[in-house]
Amino acid sequence: MFSKATEYALRATIYISQKSSVEKKLSLTEIAEAIDSPPSFTAKILQLLTKDNCVIHSVRGPNGGFYITEKDKHLPLKKILEAVNENDLFDKCILGLKKCSETKPCPLHFQYKPIKQELIHLFQTNTIQDLSEKADNESLFINNAI
């Protein structure tokens, strides 16, 4: 479904939302450990998420790290997909035609359309906070721990 980059971006943002604040920033090392991802690659992805402060923030130096503001916790998950350039999933044809369109539909178009709509809905209505709260309250996981 998603690329590794996107999966790490989603898991990392959820973790940052759970554990960080302006006063308590999280280091790359802590984040990568918490979400079971390769640290160096994760660094690149976090850079995308901090670009233009679009989703998360970062500070260098001692006690620096990554954090998210209360305001940004209300961003929809879709924002994360945009940040890592995987937003186009929702425009794509399931059979790989260059354009998914109503006027030149593929044989699966009309059956896939409602499913695609639900996927879009899922990523547009759920905020970062929704997921991190859920993960806090219920017994949910963002790593492969035993």
Next chain:
Amino acid sequence: MFSKATEYALRATIYISQKSSVEKKLSLTEIAEAIDSPPSFTAKILQLLTKDNCVIHSVRGPNGGFYITEKDKHLPLKKILEAVNENDLFDKCILGLKKCSETKPCPLHFQYKPIKQELIHLFQTNTIQDLSEKADNESLFINNAI
């Protein structure tokens, strides 16, 4: 969503189902042109689909080519995904955890689950024939023609 290989496999099989019969086999060249795919790469994918005659059949030599039997047209699309080893989409965690499970669910698991079920349903209930008939009767496309 799917890899290029899977997209080509689906489009190729639909085309073969539309145009071929035991008497009228289709050459690699014709198929690749019809579905807008790179011929050499398509050859590899068709090999996977002919392996053990799992979805389509092939004959070498003059007037040889690829075809599908009436019986095999009743196979579900899922069979094509299995042939190209992309069947695991339906077991995967949307956040990339190693196991998608009810006992160790990710924060999106319970919302993604019904969508995943609909996807599975789509590929299990639709047969190859269903799609090729639809493409015949309605105005549906399996290439990028203008």
Next chain:
DNA sequence: TTAATTAAGGACAAAAATACCTTTAATTAG
């Protein structure tokens, strides 16, 4: 100011996916 810490940024490496090409085997027509 200096040393320590932490992310940013760029170059590089490995792996996987995609695509191509050449040779071989099967089949058919003449």
Next chain:
DNA sequence: CTAATTAAAGGTATTTTTGTCCTTAATTAA
């Protein structure tokens, strides 16, 4: 049988994705 045709099979090349490493910049504390 021979030549032509077509897929099978294998190797190779290219591109994209994934992952690493090293240097630089920013920040902090002493």
